[in-house]
Amino acid sequence: MKLIIRDVQKEDSQGIINILNPIVEAGLYTILDTTFSLEEEEKFIQDFPERGVFNVAVSLEESNVVGFQNVEPFATYTHAFDHVGIIGTYVDSSYRRQSIASSLFNATFERARSKGYEKLFAYVRNDNQDALATYLKQGFEVIGIAKKHAKIDGKYIDEVLIEKLL
Structure with missing residues (x-):
């Protein structure tokens, strides 16, 4: 797949929620x-921090957003x-395993x-092993487990704390 990685634009909003909302609704990959x-x-997007990084991956063949990644100040x-x-990564479920996340990471790190930024930090659901493997492949290291860190629909979810020094 041919991709372009670029800064987010307001016009990307629909593409982003087309990716994000099904992930939220599935209740499996994000808190x-x-x-x-x-x-x-x-x-x-309009209020995104000046120091933040917000990249989208756009398929050149289909001209649609297939993934996005952002970094916001920790505090x-x-x-x-x-x-x-703090980094977050999302790829459309129908486009996974096509190196989209890797392309996003390369651009976002730069x-x-x-x-x-000298360090990126993330929380990954303990039950989202695919996401954890993706981050580890990019050089992130596990630094701990936040037990019962999230509570969704009455169910506690542990989160893996990971970091990468840039």
Whole structure:
């Protein structure tokens, strides 16, 4: 598949929620438990932090968003964490295992470094072994388990804490 990785645009909002909402609805891969409207996603993109990185993977053949990845500042209440970002990665279920995530990681790592990030941090559901394997393949390391970190529909979910020094 031929891809272009580029900065997100407001016009990508529908493509993003087309990927994200089915993942949320499945209740298996993310701790997000509420779907997003087009307006909410447009506002999220509009208000995305200046220091953030928000990349989309667009299929050149189909001209649609097939994945996205973002990095947000870890904390804004202190400058002690200015070098740390929180990363999230999402790929359309019908396009997985086509190196889309790898392409996103390559672009995101470069942009994150250029914005002063030295470390990326993520929480991955303990029961999402495919996502964990993807992150580990990109050089992330497991640094711990947050037990009962999320609670969705009355069920506790452990999260694996991972990090990568850039």
